[in-house]
Amino acid sequence: MKLASLKEGGRDGTLVVASRDLTRAVRASGIATTLQAALDDWSNTAPRLNALSEDLNAGTAAGAFALDMHALASPLPRAYEFVDGSAYLPHVERVRRARGAEVPASFYTDPLMYQATSAGFLAPRDPVVVPSEDVGIDLEAEVVVVTDDVPMAATPAQASEHIQLVGLVNDVSLRGLIPGELAKGFGFLQSKPRSALSPVLVTPDELGDAWQGDKLHLPMRTWLNGQWFGEAECGVDMQFSFAQLVAHVARTRPLTAGTIIGSGTIANQDTGKGASCLAEQRTVETLRDGQPSTPFLKFGDRLKIDVTDAAGASIFGSIEQQVEPLAN
Missing domain, CATH: 3.90.850.10 (Fumarylacetoacetase-like, C-terminal domain)
Known part of the structure; x- marks a missing residue:
């Protein structure tokens, strides 16, 4: 899976899962608000983020949007x-x-x-x-x-x-x-x-x-x-x-x-x-x-x-x- 952070939600950004071709993304709402939060509880968040990634790449993730590189903070x-x-x-x-x-x-x-x-x-x-x-x-x-x-x-x-x-x-x-x-x-x-x-x-x-x-x-x-x-x-x-x-x-x-x-x-x-x-x-x-x-x-x-x-x-x-x- 591929992970990124939007320039929103404060200093640590908002965690999103990006599609394999880097054209689409979906917020990781309900899993982790930031990448740091996901890493802090990685054994629990990683499987859920991976499932979201599979849905996104399959075109079935709810709330998916076009990925704009200029809207991204550092991951x-x-x-x-x-x-x-x-x-x-x-x-x-x-x-x-x-x-x-x-x-x-x-x-x-x-x-x-x-x-x-x-x-x-x-x-x-x-x-x-x-x-x-x-x-x-x-x-x-x-x-x-x-x-x-x-x-x-x-x-x-x-x-x-x-x-x-x-x-x-x-x-x-x-x-x-x-x-x-x-x-x-x-x-x-x-x-x-x-x-x-x-x-x-x-x-x-x-x-x-x-x-x-x-x-x-x-x-x-x-x-x-x-x-x-x-x-x-x-x-x-x-x-x-x-x-x-x-x-x-x-x-x-x-x-x-x-x-x-x-x-x-x-x-x-x-x-x-x-x-x-x-x-x-x-x-x-x-x-x-x-x-x-x-x-x-x-x-x-x-x-x-x-x-x-x-x-x-x-x-x-x-x-x-x-x-x-x-x-x-």
């Missing part, structure tokens, strides 16, 4: 936790090689993760608003999963059972601020503003054979200003599965239902697939040409992130945003 307008990773080591390897540094051996056995901004997510059609172009505005096209309650010290096999939803995120990064923050030795803060989730989140079974080994095996398609930018394969070169990432986060603490875990920027050893963030493309250019030629995002630039099935149909709905200045 989880705010989450208890968003923990992002860097599971695609080709990206880490290239970035470090460009500055003459080696990748520590521990990176291949111990996931690199950080606590990201979760107090609010941008809707999939909301603009990316920043105070200045000088901060190095970048997109990061990633896959995310959402869990129900995960017990402390869960093994990867146990963690896999707690992955309930899959989606996409544009993890906005301000590259000009990152070096100074990391130099303090205390992680990201100002360099990581709010991100945008895909219009819908889907249950793993909805993905069929494209979900194997707790990884998504489809290309991440990205466009800038209408031009192709990349289609890196999500299931290739992912050093750690989502089950491993969830278990890593839960090693010393339980995870609350509604926790979002990110994969990090999708990147492949094969650079012919393009890139999923500008920093990656700029690193490839630096290694090849001695300096980058691709600029960071400017006001008015448009981005699109999407994953499609074998027939070319969007699975999660596309994230489509424009970069805009902070209003005075």
